[in-house]
Amino acid sequence: MNAADCWVDVPADSPFPLHNLPVGLGRRPDGSVGAFVAIGDVAFDLGAARAHFDGTAAVDDLVDDRGTLTRFAGLGREAHRAVRSRVGELLCDDTMRPELSSALRPIHELEMLVPVAVGDYVDFYSSLHHATNLGRMFRPDGEPLLPNWRQLPVGYHGRSGTIVADRTEITRPQGLRLVDGQPKMGPTDALDIELEVGFVVGAPSQPARPVGTTDAEAHLFGVCLVNDWSARDIQSFEYQPLGPFLGKSFATSMSPWIVTLDALDPFRVEPITQDPPVGEHLRTHGATGFDLHLEVLLQSASMREQRIPPVVISATRFDDMYWSAAQQIAHMTSNGAHLRPGDLFASGTVSGPTPGSEGSLIELTRRGERPLELPDGSSRAFLRDGDTVTLRGWAGSDPTTRIGLGSVSGTIRPAADTRRHH
Numbered sequence: 001m002n003a004a005d006c007w008v009d010v011p012a013d014s015p016f017p018l019h020n021l022p023v024g025l026g027r028r029p030d031g032s033v034g035a036f037v038a039i040g041d042v043a044f045d046l047g048a049a050r051a052h053f054d055g056t057a058a059v060d061d062l063v064d065d066r067g068t069l070t071r072f073a074g075l076g077r078e079a080h081r082a083v084r085s086r087v088g089e090l091l092c093d094d095t096m097r098p099e100l101s102s103a104l105r106p107i108h109e110l111e112m113l114v115p116v117a118v119g120d121y122v123d124f125y126s127s128l129h130h131a132t133n134l135g136r137m138f139r140p141d142g143e144p145l146l147p148n149w150r151q152l153p154v155g156y157h158g159r160s161g162t163i164v165a166d167r168t169e170i171t172r173p174q175g176l177r178l179v180d181g182q183p184k185m186g187p188t189d190a191l192d193i194e195l196e197v198g199f200v201v202g203a204p205s206q207p208a209r210p211v212g213t214t215d216a217e218a219h220l221f222g223v224c225l226v227n228d229w230s231a232r233d234i235q236s237f238e239y240q241p242l243g244p245f246l247g248k249s250f251a252t253s254m255s256p257w258i259v260t261l262d263a264l265d266p267f268r269v270e271p272i273t274q275d276p277p278v279g280e281h282l283r284t285h286g287a288t289g290f291d292l293h294l295e296v297l298l299q300s301a302s303m304r305e306q307r308i309p310p311v312v313i314s315a316t317r318f319d320d321m322y323w324s325a326a327q328q329i330a331h332m333t334s335n336g337a338h339l340r341p342g343d344l345f346a347s348g349t350v351s352g353p354t355p356g357s358e359g360s361l362i363e364l365t366r367r368g369e370r371p372l373e374l375p376d377g378s379s380r381a382f383l384r385d386g387d388t389v390t391l392r393g394w395a396g397s398d399p400t401t402r403i404g405l406g407s408v409s410g411t412i413r414p415a416a417d418t419r420r421h422h
């Protein structure tokens with residue numbers, strides 16, 4: 001297929017050119033839910049074009065009885081590849097135009113949903129710069145990295161039931177945190193974000209059969225963006241000795257379009273050298289990294305009222321992550337735990353080595369010591385009510401060939417007034 005032959009207009013700066021074709025789950029204006037492929041500013045309704053998918057995966061029931069794409073994800077990469085390839089053919093066959101124009105609708109007319117029923121959600125901690133930055137802040141007198149960090153991809157199992165779709169409002173969580181040295185229940189004063197890349201599991205693996213690094217990517221449906229909202233004051237009081245809990249589990253936002261590894265193939269990079277060398281089960285060969293570029297944007301309520309556009313508060317890259325998705329999957333299954341369709345692996349906060357490339361406010365503002373100045377004249381250590389945070393990302397540095405991961409946004413709502421309920 002050739003972009004010049006494509007009968008759908010794709011704006012030059014679109015994150016979704018013909019060589020991307022990510023899949024998503026959307027609610028149509030009539031309330032029904034369907035599977036869509038993004039191309040330019042429009043979404044191709046696979047259900048409306050089902051007659052043209054003979055011989056490929058059963059497009060009729062791409063949406064399973066849970067109303068998600070989980071079953072489709074579980075069919076594996078050959079099935080995903082067949083559908084993506086057929087969509088490309090149809091969009092480049094001019095004779096299809098009269099019949100299929102009605103299967104295209106503006107993306108903005110759809111309410112994009114969480115594409116899969118996320119079963120298990122694992123959050124890793126795989127950026128060397130992020131782990132070092134946090135280690136320095138929390139343990140200023142010790143080594144920034146704990147002894148296990150370079151031996152295995154550190155992670156924890158998160159809460160899948162609070163994974164939410166793009167544009168879901170985030171209610172400021174309440175919790176126990178230290179106020180003047182005393183534990184006190186109340187709304188968090190340190191609401192933060194974490195800029196992460198998500199890997200969604202497709203084909204399942206068998207119980208008690210570890211998945212090696214070489215086979216790991218065969219189990220992936222695709223890639224998205226993840227915002228792991230975090231309440232730092234709740235987190236810092238609760239996290240020892242068992243790790244993050246309520247400071248993280250109130251909400252995690254996931255971007256709607258799942259970009260396939262096939263689409264990302266041209267943007268593969270060699271991973272950075274791991275020192276010391278890792279154990280046998282974590283060794284990889286070849287280009288297991290991806291040249292992804294990521295940004296965090298912030299718009300306050302008053303900026304919105306004054307029509308001041310969101311500002312970029314962080315710009316970073318994914319190509320020097322210390323641990324790859326292949327290693328994370330190999331490690332998670334090394335004890336016999338298996339993969340299920342729809343499981344989500346998040347990379348951990350992606351931070352770069354330079355100021356302005358950190359993927360969380362706690363790093364960007366040095367725990368609030370260096371607040372960010374916003375164009376409405378206000379400053380930020382952590383998020384205020386009414387703030388909208390958007391993550392966006394793309395693969396490749398050449399604007400003419402890059403492909404987008406799309407974006408994911410959330411706006412902070414005031415804490416619920418719990419007194420009413422007593």
Ligand code: CA
Pocket residue numbers: 123124194196228348349
């Ligand atoms: Ca995280």
